[in-house]
Amino acid sequence: MSEICNRVHGLFNEMRRFSFPFDENKIPKNGIYVLFERGEKSHNADRIVRIGTHTGSNQLKSRLFQHFVNENKDRSIFRKNIGRALLNKRKDPYLDKWELDLTTKKAKDEFGGLIDDKKQMQIEKAVTEYLQDNFSFVVFKVDDKNQRLQLESKIISTVSSCNDCKPSKSWLGLSSPKEKIKESGLWLVNELYKNQLNDADLDELKRISQ
Numbered sequence: 259m260s261e262i263c264n265r266v267h268g269l270f271n272e273m274r275r276f277s278f279p280f281d282e283n284k285i286p287k288n289g290i291y292v293l294f295e296r297g298e299k300s301h302n303a304d305r306i307v308r309i310g311t312h313t314g315s316n317q318l319k320s321r322l323f324q325h326f327v328n329e330n331k332d333r334s335i336f337r338k339n340i341g342r343a344l345l346n347k348r349k350d351p352y353l354d355k356w357e358l359d360l361t362t363k364k365a366k367d368e369f370g371g372l373i374d375d376k377k378q379m380q381i382e383k384a385v386t387e388y389l390q391d392n393f394s395f396v397v398f399k400v401d402d403k404n405q406r407l408q409l410e411s412k413i414i415s416t417v418s419s420c421n422d423c424k425p426s427k428s429w430l431g432l433s434s435p436k437e438k439i440k441e442s443g444l445w446l447v448n449e450l451y452k453n454q455l456n457d458a459d460l461d462e463l464k465r466i467s468q
Contacts, residue, residue, distance in 0.1 A: 262455050263420035266413065267301040269464060270396050278326050278390040286399035287316040290410055293445070295430075296392040300423045304394075307431070308336065308445040309413045311406045318397065326389050329382035332361045339434060339445050340385045347433035352377055388430070398467035412459055414449040418442040 270292045276284070290311045298305040312321040324334045331338040338356070345353040355378075358369045400406045417423055425431060425443040432440055438447040455463070 260420050260422045262457075262460060263416050263423060264301045265460060266416060266455065266463070267303045267306060269460075269467065270306065271303040273396040273398070273467060275394050275396055277394040280322075282319050282323075285319045285322065285397055287318060288312075288401045288403075288406065289318050289397050289399045290406055290413075291318070291322060291395050291397045292413070293393050293395045296394075297426055298429060299426070300420075305423060305425075305443075306413075306417050307393075307425075307443070309410055309417070310336070311400075311410045313403065313407075315403075322395075322397075326393075327386070329379070329386055331356070331382065331385065332359050336445055337382075337385050337389070339436065339439060340388055340430070341381050342436065343430050343434040343439075344384055344388065345381065346435045347430070352381070353435070356381065400466060409459070409463065411449040412453055412455045413463075414444070414446060415452040416454040418444055418446075418450040419454055 274284075275294075290309065292306055293308040293310070294304040295307045298307055300306075310321070312318055314320075324330075325336050328334070329337075331341055341356050342353065345356055352374070355372055355374070358365070358372065360366050360369060360373070400409065423443055429443070431443065431445060434440055436447055438450060439445060442450050444450070
């Protein structure tokens with residue numbers, strides 16, 4: 259499977275690259291994004307560290323802003339995972355509070371009093387700074403929801419199963435408390451090691467990503 263992964267990296271590394279701040283008018287309404295992180299290499303190219311999409315219609319731009327701009331880790335598991343790694347790396351006991359999901363009113367009523375608002379804001383800003391300074395991405399249009407989800411899963415499985423896609427020793431993800439992130443070298447815990455891309459899938463990827 260390393261050969262397919264090599265070709266996947268070659269394909270995405272050749273595409274137009276975005277970094278923050280990016281022109282949202284250049285982002286399709288529906289599609290898949292593929293993230294690269296500064297200092298991470300594989301297959302003689304920038305290593306893929308996350309693949310993602312969206313479930314709602316016309317929500318790709320919104321999803322990217324939830325990751326890169328909106329300082330609310332409960333709306334972006336990616337932001338939450340970056341924060342987890344930053345806190346765990348410095349053995350900050352606030353990690354327990356960072357884990358709390360305050361999305362619902364019930365959760366806010368039950369756990370809101372445990373949150374240090376100033377500390378929470380500092381971590382959110384640190385996450386934003388890390389994301390904006392270290393990540394770049396490519397996107398390609400996929401309007402059909404089922405196709406987006408299937409391709410996302412297969413790309414994730416292909417990269418996570420590749421023995422050549424290993425993180426650098428300084429990769430922040432190695433400080434994650436999530437074993438799946440450390441093991442896979444991806445900022446992901448779902449869709450790992452499942453059905454992978456085949457030659458026909460890769461041909462389809464090439465067609466729709468042009």
